[in-house]
Amino acid sequence: MLPDLAHAWTVSPREAIAIQERLRPRVIDRDAAGRLETVAGVDVGFERDGRTTRAAVAVLALDGLALVDSAVVRRRTRFPYVPGLLSFREIPAVLAALDRLREPPDLILCDGQGRAHPRRFGLACHLGVILDRPTVGVAKSRLCGTHGAVRNRRGAWAALCDGEEVIGAVLRTRDGVKPLFVSVGHRVSLARAIELTLACTPRYRLPETTRQAHRLASGR
């Protein structure tokens, strides 16, 4: 059973920030995972003017990227969208979806930042710490940090920095397309996070995991 009692997520933005500061030390930003055979992708969407949160999870075999399991759940939305506090809005539904899987996935590719966050505790870190499982943050756009140019080829990347600190990587997953923002979630190093993201993007800009989850969310 997971610690997702509704009241634990009924917090104010101020309390949410305190929780991030308290859990941040638990993040492990080095490779500390066993064999990775399955990868999950999560897609969160909103219905009925945002009153309902929908979470879809797709689990693929890391080798071959074939779909092996999935789940879709709907929960009442309990937290507004506040930049920097995205996990408090999305994680409750994500935990419910993950709980419906036959087995917990070995790795989760999150739709959002990991350490590339103002307080170094984005959604990927939060989910990883709660589950104490490997996670990687793969966002479609930047929350914070600066970076140089990224060569126009798949596999090319530039460090995402906040001052002298490297908080993530801006990674091109396909020739000539907008790069993704990859960062450490939990129990994975940045180098491995980049490798894993590339392993999950054989053809399109977004990871196959995220694409499958999105497809399931739209009912198919």
Add this chain to the structure above:
DNA sequence: GCGACAG
């Protein structure tokens, strides 16, 4: 005070 701001 003026922007920036994951999904």
Add this chain to the structure above:
DNA sequence: ATCTTGTCGC
């Protein structure tokens, strides 16, 4: 995130 048609390019 979500509301939405056509359009540019490989």
